Amino acid sequence: MKTRFTEAFGIEHPIIQGGMQWVGRAELIAAVANAGALGCLTALTQPSPEDLTKEIARVRDMTDKPFAVNFTILPTLKPVPYDEYMDAIIQSGVKIVETAGNNPKDHMPKLKAAGIKVIHKCTSVRHALSAERHGVDAISIDGFECAGHPGEDDTPGLILIPRAADQLEIPIIASGGFADGRGLAAALALGADGINMGTRFMATKEAPVHENIKKRMVEADELQTTLILRSLRNTSRMFTNEVSQKVVAMEAEGKGIEEIGPVASGQKGRLVYETGDENAGVWSAGMCIGLINDIPSVEELVTRIVKEAEDLINERFKKIVA
Numbered sequence: 001m002k003t004r005f006t007e008a009f010g011i012e013h014p015i016i017q018g019g020m021q022w023v024g025r026a027e028l029i030a031a032v033a034n035a036g037a038l039g040c041l042t043a044l045t046q047p048s049p050e051d052l053t054k055e056i057a058r059v060r061d062m063t064d065k066p067f068a069v070n071f072t073i074l075p076t077l078k079p080v081p082y083d084e085y086m087d088a089i090i091q092s093g094v095k096i097v098e099t100a101g102n103n104p105k106d107h108m109p110k111l112k113a114a115g116i117k118v119i120h121k122c123t124s125v126r127h128a129l130s131a132e133r134h135g136v137d138a139i140s141i142d143g144f145e146c147a148g149h150p151g152e153d154d155t156p157g158l159i160l161i162p163r164a165a166d167q168l169e170i171p172i173i174a175s176g177g178f179a180d181g182r183g184l185a186a187a188l189a190l191g192a193d194g195i196n197m198g199t200r201f202m203a204t205k206e207a208p209v210h211e212n213i214k215k216r217m218v219e220a221d222e223l224q225t226t227l228i229l230r231s232l233r234n235t236s237r238m239f240t241n242e243v244s245q246k247v248v249a250m251e252a253e254g255k256g257i258e259e260i261g262p263v264a265s266g267q268k269g270r271l272v273y274e275t276g277d278e279n280a281g282v283w284s285a286g287m288c289i290g291l292i293n294d295i296p297s298v299e300e301l302v303t304r305i306v307k308e309a310e311d312l313i314n315e316r317f318k319k320i321v322a
């Protein structure tokens with residue numbers, strides 16, 4: 001498949017593994033790159049900019065293909081030295097950065113001066129247009145179905161993707177709700193140049209996620225996600241577990257971030273992936289969890305998605321119009 005995204009970014013398949021806190025580590029990113037898709041190492045998963053530099057080097061030990069680093073700017077419980085993380089990315093010679101969470105404008109001069117291509121992930125057409133004006137090279141447009149932060153507009157991909165395709169000049173990656181070749185073919189039909197998947201890549205052999213959690217993802221259906229932090233206008237879609245339910249209850253009681261923060265903290269969520277205890281903290285999951293039925297290798301997953309989409313376009317669609 002050739003799209004504006006594969007051509008501009010030099011990636012074989014129109015598939016991105018988007019930034020995932022705690023999951024976007026070297027082993028997964030290298031496996032995605034070696035499968036011909038674009039993996040995003042998640043900067044803030046690393047405890048310091050120095051650790052990020054080492055993790056980037058670990059990716060390079062495992063692949064010579066292109067990969068990206070995700071740089072998310074959202075409220076955090078502890079201050080993050082964003083400029084130092086950005087310097088670590090630039091000094092490591094990374095060629096592609098995925099920005100998310102907030103307007104990337106303050107970082108664009110440095111990124112552009114370093115010749116880095118930027119994919120900005122956002123959840124509304126107005127934010128996408130603003131990022132385009134600030135010089136990003138592609139937009140990942142993230143529908144309400146997505147894991148993590150869907151924004152506050154609640155616009156599903158079926159509307160958001162063609163709206164973005166109508167308005168933007170630069171390549172568009174459809175994000176949120178994608179897990180198989182049907183999704184890829186649909187995204188291309190809606191005007192996108194590729195898909196971004198997070199949750200689907202969590203349930204792969206190479207993802208650094210405890211086996212119990214991968215199995216839980218296979219069992220779960222699309223109803224098992226919960227929106228937390230709505231009351232703080234920092235909505236986040238998480239797996240429905242004891243902790244996400246507790247956060248929703250605390251919000252209903254009018255509690256603020258001082259009390260909610262320790263319960264919803266990412267450090268506790270990290271324990272879920274490490275220990276396999278699904279109730280150790282909150283952990284992200286998109287609605288596409290209902291479409292996940294197995295735990296393939298990354299290579300098997302990427303190959304299968306591309307083939308399924310190609311077969312749909314070449315066979316099913318052709319028969320329908322024949």
Ligand code: NAD
Binds near residue numbers: 076229234236265267
């Ligand atoms: P954290 O432990 O600092 O915070 C936990 C949650 O509370 C996060 O969702 C955070 O956005 C939210 N939060 C913190 N302070 C807040 C405030 N003052 N007001 C409203 N909400 C607040 O976060 P973490 O798990 O260590 O993650 C680090 C960063 O990465 C966060 O910004 C998080 O949202 C983001 N993140 C990114 C991805 C991704 O895919 N790139 C996925 C999950 C989380």
